[in-house]
Amino acid sequence: MGTFLTVVRFVLNGYFKLLKVVVSVLMGLMIVPVTLQILSRYTGIIPRYIWTEEAARFCFIWIILLGATIAVKEGTHFEVDVLPTPEDPKKVAILRLVVCAFMLLFTMVFVLNGWAYAIFGYNQTSELTGISMVFIHGAYLLAGISWLLFLCEHTLTAVSVLLGNTEAVKHLKGDPNVAR
Incomplete structure (x- = not known):
């Protein structure tokens, strides 16, 4: 499982880096319409x-x-630390599997409803921008599928630790030896 998990982790880390770039670009792009809104509201310079x-x-x-x-990829979403983190890596792995199971329930809601929502938006267009609404509604489906992929990685890592893979221990959330 070690080699397979390494390949999965490599591919998902590349996807993770792409997501961070896309979010950064979207933040930069969002500045343009917001700035135009502010300038048009408080000055007569632009319509x-x-x-x-x-x-x-x-x-x-x-x-x-x-x-x-x-x-979700970083393991910082949808989790609340109620109990102290166990010292034993296998107990951390079991806790991680429980968290992944609960997150999977919410993920499936996003995947199933995101699919229906994307289909709903397929034949619609935005009145003002003319953008097909599938590009907006599809964000929910993409988020759900991405959460599912990252949860699979977390689950495989936890199972690998339970099977005795000491190399996978450093990838568990809550391990104090992992640099975040």
């Missing part, structure tokens, strides 16, 4: 643009969902 509000809202939706995806 009021209606499309800017919609463009900012669409960027914001993608930023939120991709940001949540990044947090």
